[in-house]
Amino acid sequence: MLTPVWEVEPGGEGPLHAHVNATATGGGVSELLRGLLRQQPAGWAVIAGNAKFYAVTKYLHHLLHGQSDPARLDDPELMRTYRATLEPQQVWFKERVVQGDVVVLHDPQTLGLAPAIKAAGGRTVWHCHIGAVIEPERGPGAMWRAFGPELEAVDAVVTTLPEFAPPSAHQLFLIPPAIDLEAVKNRELGPDEIAAVLAEIGLTSGREASDVVVVQERPLPPGARVVLQVSRWDPLKDMPGVARCVVGLPSDVHVVLAGTNPLEIPDDPEGLAVLAEVRAVLAELSEVDRSRVHLVNISMKQQDRNALVVNALQRRADVVMQKSLQEGFGLTVTEAMVKAKAVVASDVGGLRQQITHGHNGILVDPADLDDVRAQLCRLLDDPALRREFGDRARATVVERYTMPQFADAYRKVSEVLS
Numbered sequence: 001m002l003t004p005v006w007e008v009e010p011g012g013e014g015p016l017h018a019h020v021n022a023t024a025t026g027g028g029v030s031e032l033l034r035g036l037l038r039q040q041p042a043g044w045a046v047i048a049g050n051a052k053f054y055a056v057t058k059y060l061h062h063l064l065h066g067q068s069d070p071a072r073l074d075d076p077e078l079m080r081t082y083r084a085t086l087e088p089q090q091v092w093f094k095e096r097v098v099q100g101d102v103v104v105l106h107d108p109q110t111l112g113l114a115p116a117i118k119a120a121g122g123r124t125v126w127h128c129h130i131g132a133v134i135e136p137e138r139g140p141g142a143m144w145r146a147f148g149p150e151l152e153a154v155d156a157v158v159t160t161l162p163e164f165a166p167p168s169a170h171q172l173f174l175i176p177p178a179i180d181l182e183a184v185k186n187r188e189l190g191p192d193e194i195a196a197v198l199a200e201i202g203l204t205s206g207r208e209a210s211d212v213v214v215v216q217e218r219p220l221p222p223g224a225r226v227v228l229q230v231s232r233w234d235p236l237k238d239m240p241g242v243a244r245c246v247v248g249l250p251s252d253v254h255v256v257l258a259g260t261n262p263l264e265i266p267d268d269p270e271g272l273a274v275l276a277e278v279r280a281v282l283a284e285l286s287e288v289d290r291s292r293v294h295l296v297n298i299s300m301k302q303q304d305r306n307a308l309v310v311n312a313l314q315r316r317a318d319v320v321m322q323k324s325l326q327e328g329f330g331l332t333v334t335e336a337m338v339k340a341k342a343v344v345a346s347d348v349g350g351l352r353q354q355i356t357h358g359h360n361g362i363l364v365d366p367a368d369l370d371d372v373r374a375q376l377c378r379l380l381d382d383p384a385l386r387r388e389f390g391d392r393a394r395a396t397v398v399e400r401y402t403m404p405q406f407a408d409a410y411r412k413v414s415e416v417l418s
Helices: 028-039 051-064 070-074 076-094 114-119 140-146 148-152 191-200 239-244 271-284 303-316 331-338 369-380 383-400 403-417
Strands: 003-006 017-021 043-046 102-106 123-127 156-159 172-174 212-215 225-230 253-260 293-298 319-322 342-346 362-364
Touching: 017 028, 028 331, 028 403, 051 070, 051 076, 051 140, 070 076, 070 140, 076 114, 102 114, 102 403, 114 123, 114 148, 123 403, 140 148, 156 403, 172 403, 191 303, 225 303, 225 331, 225 369, 239 253, 239 271, 253 271, 253 303, 271 293, 293 303, 303 331, 319 331, 319 369, 331 342, 331 383, 342 369, 342 383, 362 369, 369 383
Parallel strands: 017 043, 017 102, 102 123, 123 156, 156 172, 225 253, 225 319, 253 293, 319 342, 342 362
Antiparallel strands: 003 043, 212 293
16 A cells, blocks of 8 residues: 655645655655655655565666566566556545546656546656666667556656657656755765764774664775765666776775665665675775775665765765766766766766766766776866866756756646646
8 A cells, every 4th residue: 555655635726736656765756756845745655565566667667778678578477466566556546536636656666556547537647767768669668568558547757858758648748857955965064074974974984883884994094085976776877887996096096885775775676686796896806996995885764864974975075976877867966066076977868968078077988997987087186177077067956956946847747737
């Protein structure tokens, strides 16, 4: 059964506007919704699923990125598992949705609820936060065919880029994600507070913390230059590739990989395997290189604490990376940019929308490890260029990617559908 996270009863003359996603914590969508609902109160509910369901939805996630075999969709058991998990949860909507209500379903996990909302008289928006333009017929095309009935019940689709949308979309809205400048993750931190947070979690002190697990040979030295990537432990984020980047970087440069504790993200079943792969990469490094890589696993049980740790890590970094193989957008890049950090990111998907190569950051081929290292060294060795890129990066975010802009875009979607 669905779990209400932030439930607002309809009032006045307007329809109920509600959002549905797969998790209340631990992902970019949940952070977006928390920021959005501070701007525009609405309902919010989180679906329930078991391990088999989330294995299916993770496959769909990779399929939309062109990274899975579409032939698996021919197995009737796969779609049967998906639809059977959502079927009893449709009761939640039948009890609440009335004619004219607008319900926004986020990502593949919730798309199967669209027919029930339509049957109850509601209007449905599907917001697909992910996608790729590589082999669209092989990956996304198979998804669109398998979910034909669900997509037919959708009144409008929201994506970051038009290439991410199904061709059958009745109405398409292009809305990039955004960040909340007032949130704990993005508020200003002074040098003393940054140092205190990083010491508390053990990154710079070696001590143990109850809510953060740091894996490292020795603490981060005070004068070290830092390259940081903050991501889920997801195969498409290429965290093992980030760890390999340390080889050949100057001896005072340390690489920090930070992510949410994978045990706390039920809809991402591959997290533990990716984390194990990263640790296997570390085992293959020389002792000197291994001592310059730090893994940070942050609990989501205290969301403000998690956000503060990420904030401190991003502000401590000299260069922020996003070495994704595919990326719908990349909110951690937006967070780094608003902190005026120089970013090296993959030349893929929505990252191209945020970063103009050579203007407010650097875009690279994630498969070209030599060039990735070269671009990191270029920025590490040129503080003036880092400041120049960082200032332009912050200006880009303030101009395009703030939560009030995101809320205004959603209001227009509601107005069109109401």
